[in-house]
Amino acid sequence: TFPTPEDLKDLQGELGFPKRAEDFVFFTIQDVAGFKQALKQLQPLITSTADVQAARKQIDDHKKCNAPGLLKIVGTNIAFSAKGLTKLGVTESLGDADFAAGQLADAQNLGDTGTTDSSGNFVPDWLPQFKSAIDGILLIAGDSILTVEEQRNKVELVLGKTINAVLTVNGLVRPGKEKGHEHFGFLDGVSLPGIQTLTGLLPGQQAVDPGVLVLGQNGDTVTRPAWAKNGSFLAYRQLNQLVPEFNKFLNDNPLDLPGLTRPEGSELLGARLVGRWKSGAPIDITPLKDDPALGADPQRRNNFDFSDATDQSRCPFSAHIRKTNPRTDLPQAAVAPHQIMRQGIAFGPEVTLLEAAAGKTAPGVNRGLAFVCYQSAINQGFSFLQHTWANNINFPPKPTLANPTEEIGFDPIIGQNGGDKAGRVTIGQNPNAQSTPMTLPVEWVVSKGGEYFFSPPISALTGKLAA
Ligand code: HEM
Numbered sequence: 001t002f003p004t005p006e007d008l009k010d011l012q013g014e015l016g017f018p019k020r021a022e023d024f025v026f027f028t029i030q031d032v033a034g035f036k037q038a039l040k041q042l043q044p045l046i047t048s049t050a051d052v053q054a055a056r057k058q059i060d061d062h063k064k065c066n067a068p069g070l071l072k073i074v075g076t077n078i079a080f081s082a083k084g085l086t087k088l089g090v091t092e093s094l095g096d097a098d099f100a101a102g103q104l105a106d107a108q109n110l111g112d113t114g115t116t117d118s119s120g121n122f123v124p125d126w127l128p129q130f131k132s133a134i135d136g137i138l139l140i141a142g143d144s145i146l147t148v149e150e151q152r153n154k155v156e157l158v159l160g161k162t163i164n165a166v167l168t169v170n171g172l173v174r175p176g177k178e179k180g181h182e183h184f185g186f187l188d189g190v191s192l193p194g195i196q197t198l199t200g201l202l203p204g205q206q207a208v209d210p211g212v213l214v215l216g217q218n219g220d221t222v223t224r225p226a227w228a229k230n231g232s233f234l235a236y237r238q239l240n241q242l243v244p245e246f247n248k249f250l251n252d253n254p255l256d257l258p259g260l261t262r263p264e265g266s267e268l269l270g271a272r273l274v275g276r277w278k279s280g281a282p283i284d285i286t287p288l289k290d291d292p293a294l295g296a297d298p299q300r301r302n303n304f305d306f307s308d309a310t311d312q313s314r315c316p317f318s319a320h321i322r323k324t325n326p327r328t329d330l331p332q333a334a335v336a337p338h339q340i341m342r343q344g345i346a347f348g349p350e351v352t353l354l355e356a357a358a359g360k361t362a363p364g365v366n367r368g369l370a371f372v373c374y375q376s377a378i379n380q381g382f383s384f385l386q387h388t389w390a391n392n393i394n395f396p397p398k399p400t401l402a403n404p405t406e407e408i409g410f411d412p413i414i415g416q417n418g419g420d421k422a423g424r425v426t427i428g429q430n431p432n433a434q435s436t437p438m439t440l441p442v443e444w445v446v447s448k449g450g451e452y453f454f455s456p457p458i459s460a461l462t463g464k465l466a467a
Contacts, residue, residue, distance in 0.1 A: 084135030130449025248359030275319030
């Protein structure tokens with residue numbers, strides 16, 4: 001059964017390194033032979049899932065005995081784009097067409113905004129770095145910016161001039177009470193799939209076969225080269241969030257329900273767009289009022305499945321968490337293959353008073369989510385969720401509604417239509433007028449690009465890739 005002790009040492013830290021800060025260093029390989037040599041020296045610095053488990057235990061022990069001071073925690077992972085693997089001389093297919101083609105080729109399918117050039121090619125409005133070659137990504141996470149910088153120096157000392165860093169994104173957990181909350185203010189990292197034999201399952205947690213997340217393990221049906229076993233595909237997305245604009249929309253459009261003040265109506269609208277209150281409490285369990293104790297309780301906050309209501313009085317079909325994990329709206333066998341392991345982190349500054357007052361992000365300011373997720377097939381995981389579920393105005397199926405063919409619109413958080421000026425429409429937000437469409441004025445989440453990577457097993461860093 002998965003995982004053997006060898007698997008735990010071979011798997012990189014996909015399953016979630018505890019972190020306060022994380023640098024994403026996107027690089028090109030400048031000197032292939034030198035890089036292959038350096039990879040062997042880098043290998044001891046790479047964090048395995050066994051290391052992640054040890055770090056988590058250390059943190060728990062530290063908390064239990066009320067030890068003073070902060071623990072120093074650091075983790076480093078590395079992954080390669082298809083271009084990067086080709087440079088390293090890998091000729092076999094890893095069995096994933098989206099990975100092989102790269103994210104740029106997927107941009108239009110994902111609904112990103114862009115233009116068509118004179119040769120008829122779609123050119124997305126991305127950061128230039130994501131439109132030119134990126135061979136790999138280093139993920140360096142730790143308990144503080146200082147720890148991350150220190151580790152980054154070590155890594156760069158090993159890799160030296162064999163790579164060129166073309167872009168660095170500095171992820172940073174938000175301050176104070178916002179710790180763990182993404183920039184719109186909602187607790188993130190709440191519902192993640194679980195592998196029974198790896199971590200056990202919390203009540204309501206979606207169980208998946210290891211092969212849904214890890215190559216070559218039970219449940220991965222694709223034929224892959226033997227050396228790729230224990231690898232995983234990493235989808236990275238640079239997602240800007242227009243926070244003042246999002247908040248202005250909530251303030252301007254409070255849900256008008258009996259007994260709710262205007263601010264409460266705005267708060268409820270936000271919760272219905274996401275499917276959870278800012279505390280993490282699911283609206284399917286607590287539809288009209290936040291319950292912070294529920295939001296903080298891992299034993300209870302995922303224990304719901306949308307089956308308590310046949311209409312949208314508890315949770316809109318279009319809510320972000322229902323679009324991306326429809327639970328019992330679909331049979332289990334149709335949901336499980338599309339589970340992803342999300343491991344993103346916020347980036348960018350907090351909203352200033354001036355921006356909040358203007359309801360507008362200041363020019364030149366970039367804040368958002370450095371979105372990272374792992375899966376064993378990109379067209380079942382990230383790309384599928386974005387294209388086939390979030391952007392699909394007829395998803396999920398709703399046979400229990402009076403009009404089952406009624407459109408339910410976009411995922412109001414991430415659903416996108418290539419910037420179509422007709423706007424994004426979402427339905428079901430008002431529990432007392434469930435068929436009334438709501439037009440969302442802007443895309444609050446703006447894709448600035450990304451890439452698909454292969455996060456190799458650690459054994460490949462001194463084996464196949466270094467050879
Ligand atoms: C859940 C926010 C992008 C897929 C959530 C939650 C929040 C959130 C607040 C609920 C808490 C949790 O379960 O962790 C955002 C924001 C995004 C974003 C602000 C962009 C800036 C994405 C993207 C995808 C995605 C691009 C995939 C295409 C999911 C999934 C869940 C989730 C699968 C868990 C649903 C469940 O199991 O209940 N997101 N998200 N998210 N999000 Fe996102």
